[in-house]
Amino acid sequence: MRRRPEPAASLHLSASRPAATAILLLQLGTPARPDYGGVFAYLRQFLSDRRVVEAPRWLWLPLLYLRILPFRAGASAAKYRRIWNPQSGSPLLYYTQRQAEELQRRLPQAVVRFAMTYGRPSVAEVVTELIAQGVERLLAVPLYPQYSATTTAAATDALFRVLLRLRRVPALRIVPPYYDHPAYLEAMVAVIRQDWQRLEWEPEHVVFSYHGIPQKYAQRGDPYAQQVVRTTRELVRRLQLPRDRWTLAFQSRFGRSPWLKPYTDDVLQALARRGIRRVYVALPGFTADCLETIDEIGRESRELFEHAGGELLYNGTCLNDHPQWIAALEQIIREEGCGWLAETDQGRTGPSS
Ligand SMILES: C=CC1=C(C)c2cc3[nH]c(cc4nc(cc5[nH]c(cc1n2)c(C)c5CCC(=O)O)C(CCC(=O)O)=C4C)c(C)c3C=C
Numbered sequence: 016m017r018r019r020p021e022p023a024a025s026l027h028l029s030a031s032r033p034a035a036t037a038i039l040l041l042q043l044g045t046p047a048r049p050d051y052g053g054v055f056a057y058l059r060q061f062l063s064d065r066r067v068v069e070a071p072r073w074l075w076l077p078l079l080y081l082r083i084l085p086f087r088a089g090a091s092a093a094k095y096r097r098i099w100n101p102q103s104g105s106p107l108l109y110y111t112q113r114q115a116e117e118l119q120r121r122l123p124q125a126v127v128r129f130a131m132t133y134g135r136p137s138v139a140e141v142v143t144e145l146i147a148q149g150v151e152r153l154l155a156v157p158l159y160p161q162y163s164a165t166t167t168a169a170a171t172d173a174l175f176r177v178l179l180r181l182r183r184v185p186a187l188r189i190v191p192p193y194y195d196h197p198a199y200l201e202a203m204v205a206v207i208r209q210d211w212q213r214l215e216w217e218p219e220h221v222v223f224s225y226h227g228i229p230q231k232y233a234q235r236g237d238p239y240a241q242q243v244v245r246t247t248r249e250l251v252r253r254l255q256l257p258r259d260r261w262t263l264a265f266q267s268r269f270g271r272s273p274w275l276k277p278y279t280d281d282v283l284q285a286l287a288r289r290g291i292r293r294v295y296v297a298l299p300g301f302t303a304d305c306l307e308t309i310d311e312i313g314r315e316s317r318e319l320f321e322h323a324g325g326e327l328l329y330n331g332t333c334l335n336d337h338p339q340w341i342a343a344l345e346q347i348i349r350e351e352g353c354g355w356l357a358e359t360d361q362g363r364t365g366p367s368s
């Protein structure tokens with residue numbers, strides 16, 4: 016492998032200064048534009064990832080290029096257009112950016128950046144820039160509370176691919192899954208309670224809806240489902256919801272193979288048929304509003320619920336830039352960045368500072 020010369024770390028740092036620390040938020044990514052070309056490029060990169068689709072390449076790639084991309088790019092672009100903000104673009108990008116800005120305000124002694132596994136800003140471009148700035152300590156923060164190889168490992172793969180090419184690899188820490196971290200759980204409870212206060216009606220039932228993964232991946236050892244169950248149990252306890260007033264479900268199924276069950280749409284329709292009229296859908300697995308929460312739950316699933324006899328469905332707000340979530344992220348970062356984030360030496364950290 017060819018290694019290009021790297022700028023000396025002393026570019027910004029004198030020899031006497033301790034190493035700079037960078038916090039790197041890792042999010043999934045989103046199309047650059049809500050049109051056929053933009054969504055095609057995004058889906059091609061996303062769905063070519065072996066972490067996401069494990070099928071043998073000889074079987075999957077012809078299917079992807081001939082059957083899936085040409086049709087899904089157009090259909091998904093139409094959905095993206097519905098959620099696109101004329102000023103700020105993709106909600107996922109907007110809130111990830113806000114999270115990084117807010118964390119930078121709280122952690123002036125480190126450089127805070129975000130990067131996307133698919134699309135831009137890519138992990139490669141952001142990490143290359145950080146290394147050029149002289150960063151020697153890197154704390155990666157996957158923005159997925161529950162670990163799945165399809166998301167968390169795909170994000171760290173992107174990071175490792177960049178590091179593989181470097182001569183001076185920074186010291187690296189990766190924040191472990193925080194599905195049961197009290198600060199994350201309390202922030203999620205605060206967001207849910209805030210939504211409930213804003214509602215002019217009382218939900219009869221709460222559906223905790225998480226993005227699904229194929230059942231096969233779970234059977235092969237992906238711990239995602241267990242972590243989802245644990246998060247939900249903790250949230251339900253904190254919200255003091257009786258057992259008959261909540262359901263755990265999985266959304267966003269892709270392809271024909273069975274995914275984790277029950278499916279959110281089946282649950283919502285069954286609730287409506289049972290006479291439940293008003294439902295709140297909590298979305299604890301998504302750290303930012305995105306296509307899957309705004310359009311899939313807020314429009315597609317709502318329509319199914321209403322057709323089955325339901326009256327009101329509220330798609331819950333995600334953690335986004337809620338102050339308690341930013342504080343939770345800060346706490347998790349300080350715990351995992353222990354020794355790297357001293358307060359005293361603004362802009363730099365090190366063992367002596
Ligand atoms: C939060 C956890 C997520 C898991 C787990 C996950 C697994 C997973 N996703 C797909 C396929 C698609 N997902 C898409 C969008 C999307 N997925 C997540 C999160 C998880 N995915 C988010 C936050 C988003 C929204 C991105 C945005 O721009 O707002 C899409 C693209 C949209 C579409 O065409 O439907 C696909 C495709 C698979 C196959 C998978 C696990 C195997």
Ligand SMILES: [Fe+2]
Nearest residue numbers: 043226267307
């Ligand atoms: Fe997804």
Ligand SMILES: [Fe+2]
Nearest residue numbers: 267306307311
């Ligand atoms: Fe979807």
